[in-house]
Amino acid sequence: MAIGRPMFQVGSNIFELIEFTATKTSVVPTSDRKTPILYGVNVAKVREVIRLPIIVPCLTNAPEVLGVFNLRGAPIPAIHLAKALGYDDEPVTPSSQVIVTEFSSRKAGFVVAGTRRIRRVSWDKVLPPSSDAFNTITGMMLIENQDFIFILDFERILLDIESRSGGQGTSAYAIEGASQSGASAPNQGGSLGGASAPAASKRPLILVVDDSPTARRAICELLRGMQLDIIEYTNAEAAWKDLSTAEEGSDLSKVQLIVSDVEMPKLDGYSFVKRIRGNEKLKKMPIILHSSLTGDVNKDRAKQAGADAYVGKLNRKEIVEALKAALPPTWTGAS
Numbered sequence: 001m002a003i004g005r006p007m008f009q010v011g012s013n014i015f016e017l018i019e020f021t022a023t024k025t026s027v028v029p030t031s032d033r034k035t036p037i038l039y040g041v042n043v044a045k046v047r048e049v050i051r052l053p054i055i056v057p058c059l060t061n062a063p064e065v066l067g068v069f070n071l072r073g074a075p076i077p078a079i080h081l082a083k084a085l086g087y088d089d090e091p092v093t094p095s096s097q098v099i100v101t102e103f104s105s106r107k108a109g110f111v112v113a114g115t116r117r118i119r120r121v122s123w124d125k126v127l128p129p130s131s132d133a134f135n136t137i138t139g140m141m142l143i144e145n146q147d148f149i150f151i152l153d154f155e156r157i158l159l160d161i162e163s164r165s166g167g168q169g170t171s172a173y174a175i176e177g178a179s180q181s182g183a184s185a186p187n188q189g190g191s192l193g194g195a196s197a198p199a200a201s202k203r204p205l206i207l208v209v210d211d212s213p214t215a216r217r218a219i220c221e222l223l224r225g226m227q228l229d230i231i232e233y234t235n236a237e238a239a240w241k242d243l244s245t246a247e248e249g250s251d252l253s254k255v256q257l258i259v260s261d262v263e264m265p266k267l268d269g270y271s272f273v274k275r276i277r278g279n280e281k282l283k284k285m286p287i288i289l290h291s292s293l294t295g296d297v298n299k300d301r302a303k304q305a306g307a308d309a310y311v312g313k314l315n316r317k318e319i320v321e322a323l324k325a326a327l328p329p330t331w332t333g334a335s
Contacts, residue, residue: 010304011274013123013267016043017151018099019116022082023090038149040119041110042263044293045103045154049115052096053078062165066092069109071100081110084157085136101154103292104313108158119149126151126265128211128235138211139265155292155313156214204327205254207243209233209272210261210290218314219259219290226323227331231255236264236272244279255285257326259319262291262298270305277306286326290319 008014017040053069055078064083068075078098082090090113098109126139139151206228210216213234220230231251233239239260246252258276262269269289276282289302292313302310309322323331 008120010301011271013271014120015123015263015268016118016120017041017149018043018046018049018118019149020097020099020112020114021116022085022087023113038116038143038147040149040151041099041101041154042151042293043118044263044298045101047100047102047107050098050100050109052092052094052098052111060165062161064161065165066111069098071109074107076100076107076109078109078111079158079161081112081157084110084161102294103155105294106158108154110154119143123264123268123271124237124266128265138263153212156212203227203229204256204331205229205231205251207231207233207239207252207255207258208260209236209239209258209264209269211235211264212261215261215313219319222314222316222319223259226320228323235266236260236269237266240267240272240275243282244275256328257286257288257323259288259290262289262293262302269307270301273302273305273307288319288322288326290314 008016019038019040021036021038023036050071053071055067055069057067058065064080066078066080069078070076080090080092081099082088092111093113095114096111097114098111099115100109101107121141126141128139129137136153136156137150138153140148141151143149206223208216208220208223208230209232210219211234216232216234220232223230233242243252243255260269260272267275269291273287273289276285276287286308287306288309288311289305289307290311290313291298294312299310308326309318311318311322
């Protein structure tokens with residue numbers, strides 16, 4: 001199954017996801033009941049869904065990595081997704097399918113029992129995870145029959161696997177040149193972060209919006225290492241509410257540039273940009289969208305929304321170039 005270009009309007013706060021299930025054995029000791037759990041992944045990260053190919057085993061320290069397969073001349077790692085989620089009892093059978101993904105300039109094939117449908121949903125129906133314990137989930141939503149569908153963080157799953165197999169792993173989020181002093185966490189609810197700029201500071205003040213704690217911490221460390229002050233938000237809806245109502249003289253009224261993720265519960269990055277461009281007070285604010293979603297389609301969507309730049313997630317070179325283009329010439333922190 002090939003995945004086509006999204007047809008919905010940029011800024012509609014709509015996205016599409018592919019539904020699939022993973023089967024978990026009951027945690028009750030006296031029961032061996034197996035429960036299918038409904039999951040989803042953003043279609044924007046999916047190149048295609050294919051039948052189970054011939055998988056060649058390879059030496060790895062990660063048991064969920066089944067091996068590699070050939071897709072039109074390119075070797076793709078095959079990952080048993082149920083096993084990566086801790087569900088060891090779901091078998092791989094000839095009827096299994098592979099969700100071939102591409103994000104952060106990397107390709108991977110996630111083996112699942114089968115896909116169900118493509119669902120079009122609004123980000124405002126997606127709730128953020130209720131706890132950091134759900135570290136492989138970016139959001140959840142209530143659907144028909146009072147069921148939940150959980151949107152998986154495929155980037156986090158892949159990074160964890162790479163870390164355990166001796167690859168790049170979570171170090172992908174430790175950008176070369178970033179400050180290692182540590183970033184202050186935002187307040188609960190995703191409002192003004194503890195790293196806001198002092199009133200007397202002459203350094204540019206940047207608003208960073210990202211729902212991933214790991215990615216947000218890394219981008220903030222990078223920006224601080226460039227002599228930039230930071231205000232952090234965990235979601236664009238809260239950032240928009242506070243930014244659009246900020247009083248003159250407040251820290252938020254001094255923001256000179258926004259760096260925002262694209263995929264976020266409640267309000268996505270494209271819709272966030274559209275709202276800012278429609279606000280008379282904020283419409284000239286420079287905005288850099290910062291995402292693991294790759295390809296010209298996503299760059300085109302960012303341009304349509306009104307973003308000044310679209311950069312790869314934690315790509316230092318692209319971020320620095322975008323900052324140089326957007327910030328005043330007097331800023332020299334990127335040199």
